[in-house]
Amino acid sequence: MTETPEPEVLQDAPHRTVVRVGDTVRRPTHPWSPSVHALLRHLERVEFPYAPRVLGVDEEGREVLTHLPGDSGADGWARIVPDDGLRAFARLLRAYHDAVAAFRPPPELAWCTGRAGLREGEVICHGDFGPWNVVWDGADPVGLLDWDYARPAAPAHDVAYALEYAAPFRDDEECLRWLRHPAPPDRRHRVEVFADAYGLDSTDGLDSTGGLVDAVIDVQEQTATLVADLAERGQEPQRGWVADGRLTELRRRAAWSRAHRHLFA
Template sequence: MAEERVLQDDPHRRVVRVGNTVRRPVHPWTPAIHELLRYLEGVGFPYSPRVRGLDEQGREVLTYLDGESGPQGWAQVVDDTGLITFARLLRQYHDAVAGFRLREGLTWCTEKSGPRDGEVVCHGDFGPWNIVWQRKDPVGILDWDYARPADRLHDIAYALEYVAPFRDDAECLRWLRYPEPPDRRHRLELFAGAYGLTSTDGLAGAVIDVQETGIEQVRRLAARGLQPQARWVADGYLDDLAQRVAWSRANRYLFE
């Protein structure tokens, strides 16, 4: 086998590149994710990795998506053009996955099956760090582990937390690559229009709802002994998440 190149060395989630593939640990819901990714390949969605099965160590094998992601992804969504591209990519995914139905007997990280009528399988972690870019063009979407059936608004609100963003000015300038404090209302409206929404009513509240359900998801996964959530709870990360919700509630007026 070709040499392994470490992409992520988290003690509970070691991810390596081997040739043109990525090897990652599996979860109880990995079979559902693989069905989803195979469906996307079948309908010609170009931005998802392709499933190549499991290797001799029991790791999932996915195709490697070449480009910039992680911290570099934040810089790509700071200007209006990148933000619009990001929103349109989410809409493309939702439209592509609309016909998918999970095979009976499989479940997602939420321990639910589905989707039900009116739902799609949301990506569940649609943030700038999980988009692969080549220059100004997105070429891939990473980390599908938290895909789950929900209203499209779940992914929209989750993304808006990070790209509106629902963060204070200091964090925007220090960590999120903004050259000056963002016009959050403008960015929320721009994202909504690019996605195809006809109104921004309720979006700020939806973001807060998704933040709160995210806390509950971390608790549930940690209670099952799953990582990294168990470590997050032990390290007090839930307090950080609660502080983010409190900031969003106190500063909701910036978005409405």
């Protein structure tokens, strides 16, 4: 008889515990998990290699996904500091958007925002495309994690969300202390590198650096609104974030971006 491997705790936070059991990962479900599972099954059908596969729900009610080996979490910040890593990050996002373009979720499936259905020009965005959710093998991205905040939106939403962290839309002190930059970044250059690697052109409606910068600031403000909404609905970790002052911090970051727009465009 094969023994069940001992669980390895991958994340132990107040709002969720994520464990690895052998080659699987067990995570708590949400009311919108059926929608996320439909998305992941589509990505499996189109052979998108970077997403985990859905294996079902275990006896404790946790979703069971395949484990994606590699480095993730805080290690991801250093990977996107060099231009080559930044380009790889952008190309991964484009590969996802290409893979999801044909996905038409059943109309009854709602997402973390409560919305169901797709409007003209929308896809199911990843919704949390940051370097911490990418799995890396050295300088190469090999996986994409944490699909809980997937939602209907224009692809530009994911682009702007990613750029907030890739440019980054943060002051020099935070870039040096927390985001692994060895010197203050040339933010405009990084926006241009990301846009070129993703393949933005005039058909995306974000064909200028200025348009991208405004889109990032809009997404920062939308994220603060979404956090406030999820907290009000009792969802974690958003409720804890609001209690800890995180919502104020999100709004402060958007205000900083507006005041320092000249650094990016």
